[in-house]
Amino acid sequence: MLVLGIETSCDETGIALYDTTSGLLAHALHSQVALHADYGGVVPELASRDHIRRVLPLTRQVLAQGNAKLAELDAVAYTAGPGLAGALLVGAGIGASLAHALGKPAIGVHHLEGHLLSPLLADPAPQFPFVALLVSGGHTQLMRVGGVGDYTLLGETVDDAAGEAFDKSAKLLGLGYPGGPAIAALAEQGRPGRYTLPRPMLRSDNLDFSFSGLKTAVLTAVRNQVLDEQDRADLAAELQAAIADVLVSKSLAALEQTALERLVVAGGVGANRHLREQLTAAATRRGCTVYYPPLEFCTDNGAMIAFAGALRLQQGLRETGSGFTVRPRWDLASLPAV
Ligand code: KG4
Ligand code: ZN
Numbered sequence: 001m002l003v004l005g006i007e008t009s010c011d012e013t014g015i016a017l018y019d020t021t022s023g024l025l026a027h028a029l030h031s032q033v034a035l036h037a038d039y040g041g042v043v044p045e046l047a048s049r050d051h052i053r054r055v056l057p058l059t060r061q062v063l064a065q066g067n068a069k070l071a072e073l074d075a076v077a078y079t080a081g082p083g084l085a086g087a088l089l090v091g092a093g094i095g096a097s098l099a100h101a102l103g104k105p106a107i108g109v110h111h112l113e114g115h116l117l118s119p120l121l122a123d124p125a126p127q128f129p130f131v132a133l134l135v136s137g138g139h140t141q142l143m144r145v146g147g148v149g150d151y152t153l154l155g156e157t158v159d160d161a162a163g164e165a166f167d168k169s170a171k172l173l174g175l176g177y178p179g180g181p182a183i184a185a186l187a188e189q190g191r192p193g194r195y196t197l198p199r200p201m202l203r204s205d206n207l208d209f210s211f212s213g214l215k216t217a218v219l220t221a222v223r224n225q226v227l228d229e230q231d232r233a234d235l236a237a238e239l240q241a242a243i244a245d246v247l248v249s250k251s252l253a254a255l256e257q258t259a260l261e262r263l264v265v266a267g268g269v270g271a272n273r274h275l276r277e278q279l280t281a282a283a284t285r286r287g288c289t290v291y292y293p294p295l296e297f298c299t300d301n302g303a304m305i306a307f308a309g310a311l312r313l314q315q316g317l318r319e320t321g322s323g324f325t326v327r328p329r330w331d332l333a334s335l336p337a338v
Contacts, residue, residue: 001074001313004062004098005306006055008091009083009111010137011035011042013054014302017066018310024121025066027303028058029296033178041167041177048086055094062302073104077309080108081327082138088326107309107317108325112139112332114304115266117148118293121307126262126291131254133247133279136267137163137178140247141332142207142254145264148311149337154254155207162243162269165211169218169239173232183236184272190233192241195221199245207254214242244275248282255288264291271298312338 002025007014016027032050036042063070078095081088092108099106116132119125131154134141140157160168163180170179175186197217200210221227221235251263263283269275270292283290297303315338 001310002068002072003107003306003310003313004059004073004076004095005109005302005304005309006059006076006078006091006095007111007114007300007302007305008051008055008087009079009081010087010300011047012300013051013058014300014305015055015058015062016302016306017062017068018303018306020310020314024303024307025068026062027301027306028062028065029301030054030058037176040171042084044084044086047084048090051087051090055090070098070102073102075099075105075107075309075313076102077107077109077305077312079111079114079305080325081111081330083111083326083328085326085328088328092326105313107312109305109308109312110330110332110335111305112136113151113335114308116143116145116151116264116332117308117311118266118297118301118304119264119291121297121303122291122294126264126289129260130262130264130291131251131258131260132264132266133251133254133270134267135162135247135265135269137161137167139267140209140211142250143332144258144260147337148315149335151332151335153333154257155209155250157209157211159210159212160215162209162211162247163267165214165239165243166269168215172215172218172222173236178268180269180272183240184274186233187237187240187274190230190235190237192234192237194234195238197238197242199242202246202249207250207257209246209250211243214239240272240274243269244272244278247275248278251279252282252286252288255283255286261288262291263288266293266298268299271295
């Protein structure tokens with residue numbers, strides 16, 4: 001079965017073609033980073049307008065690359081939420097219209113389910129069940145994943161997401177958006193430990209997180225002294241280390257609590273090299289294995305949406321997003337198990 005995937009939930013237009021027999025045939029991505037850079041963050045109205053411009057040309061490109069015709073599609077999957085309402089509506093509107101015109105099912109995919117299942121695009125792919133650490137710009141969650149649609153929330157952030165801690169601290173340090181890659185690059189020049197930042201909730205006896213205090217601590221450091229380039233790099237390194245320490249510790253606790261041995265990391269923060277090194281080292285010491293999606297599918301992309309849509313289609317599910325209805329807020333645990 002051949003599925004077109006359309007991702008427009010935030011600042012990336014991602015389009016992909018996934019075939020249930022041959023795998024991923026083609027994918028294309030247009031990043032809006034340059035468009036929003038002057039504003040220091042995503043401007044929702046500009047994001048929507050740019051998605052309108054990009055979706056159809058990228059779809060044509062992907063079809064050509066995959067050597068496929070529109071008429072050969074078995075379904076069109078699009079991100080139905082969570083995300084920016086206007087941006088979601090672009091992908092949903094085009095996806096649902098395309099499906100309708102072709103007389104094929106439209107599948108509204110949950111963006112986080114796309115992230116969660118994206119490590120299955122890698123080789124080797126993890127077997128169910130596994131623990132998933134979902135670390136995107138807006139979410140930090142630990143889940144037990146028993147299968148497609150079988151998601152049990154183990155813990156989540158009580159305030160900011162890890163990605164937000166990166167993004168907000170980057171702004172305080174005068175770095176551009178998106179903040180995660182900017183902090184990671186600056187941290188390469190820095191030493192963790194020169195500044196001391198908290199490891200929030202590290203010792204709490206649950207699997208929840210709290211990251212909003214970190215940006216406050218960075219703000220205090222920035223206010224208290226004039227930072228030179230080395231100071232900023234040291235602060236970035238310490239911030240990255242603090243976030244990674246908490247994510248590693250809670251992920252290992254989740255593996256222990258669930259008695260599982262496989263950990264899957266998904267979402268943009270999962271692209272962070274320091275986090276990957278720390279997680280892999282700590283998990284390996286415990287005899288556990290960590291799976292990551294291919295680096296390009298850590299951040300938002302169309303492949304994960306085409307893939308999640310194809311899995312849902314195979315399991316007989318249609319129109320979870322029902323036409324043009326998008327859900328800017330959408331609880332992952334509310335998805336039907338199959
Ligand atoms: O999954 P994603 O692309 O979009 C959402 O669904 O939110 O995640 C974006 C988040 C942003 O907070 C960005 O700063 C962070 O992922 N990010 C990183 C890195 N690359 C992206 N954070 C740390 N290190 C990175 N290399
Ligand atoms: Zn995302």
